[in-house]
Amino acid sequence: MKKLLILIVAIALFLHFYPQPEVTKFYNAQKNALIASFSEFSDTKIRLKADKIFTDLQPDFDRFSAREIKYLKEITASRSNVKAFYQHYCTKQKSNRLFHPVNQVSVCKTISHYQSML
Numbered sequence: 001m002k003k004l005l006i007l008i009v010a011i012a013l014f015l016h017f018y019p020q021p022e023v024t025k026f027y028n029a030q031k032n033a034l035i036a037s038f039s040e041f042s043d044t045k046i047r048l049k050a051d052k053i054f055t056d057l058q059p060d061f062d063r064f065s066a067r068e069i070k071y072l073k074e075i076t077a078s079r080s081n082v083k084a085f086y087q088h089y090c091t092k093q094k095s096n097r098l099f100h101p102v103n104q105v106s107v108c109k110t111i112s113h114y115q116s117m118l
Contacts, residue, residue: 048117050076056110064103071098072107086111 015023054076061069075085089096090108099107 048079048082048114050079050082053082053107053110053114056113057107060103060106063100063106065100068099068103075107082111086115 054072057064057072064072075081086108088094089104090111095101096104
């Protein structure tokens with residue numbers, strides 16, 4: 001047991017002072033997987049249902065084209081899609097080629113109401 005402990009300490013010291021790219025990559029991958037599983041485990045589930053944005057915008061669908069509605073349905077398929085869209089197009093105020101600018105402002109405004117729940 002004592003020899004095993006000495007071996008573990010020696011390996012730890014070697015890797016600390018002489019880092020190996022493969023070991024570092026493996027360590028980071030395992031650490032990220034562990035953090036993701038802890039995050040999923042400790043999630044409070046008080047989150048926004050992504051389709052809530054779609055249902056909130058339904059009264060305005062007379063202003064949207066069929067292509068825009070289809071794209072909006074793709075965006076609201078998951079929270080990660082909504083969050084990515086919001087961060088890319090709404091916070092940076094970039095124009096989206098699939099939305100009319102007025103409709104994009106409407107979508108961004110609706111998402112911003114639920115931003116804290118993303």
